[in-house]
Amino acid sequence: MIGGSGVLDRKVVREFLDEEFGEMDIPKDITEKALLEAFCKYIEDDYYEWLKDNFKSFFNYGKPDWQWVREKIKAGENSPDSYFSS
Secondary structure, three states: OHHHOOOOOHHHHHHHHHHHHOOOOOOOOOOHHHHHHHHHHHHHHHHHHHHHHHHHHHOHHHOOOHHHHHHHHHHHHOOOOOHHHO
């Protein structure tokens, strides 16, 4: 990630893992902190790959269709949950 920082809120992920694991036992040689960090890293790596793939697609693999981008911007401006309305 940029600057080596993660994008996930570790507290939220820890709560999620606690819920999902329920009564499942974690092996004693794996700490909850190590498991949390490994899981977050796994998700962040996958997220970064997803961003790269979507960047390529959105910008037409280095040949942007700027009219299409304009249409996406315009559609976003008219959306009720748009970042533009903040």
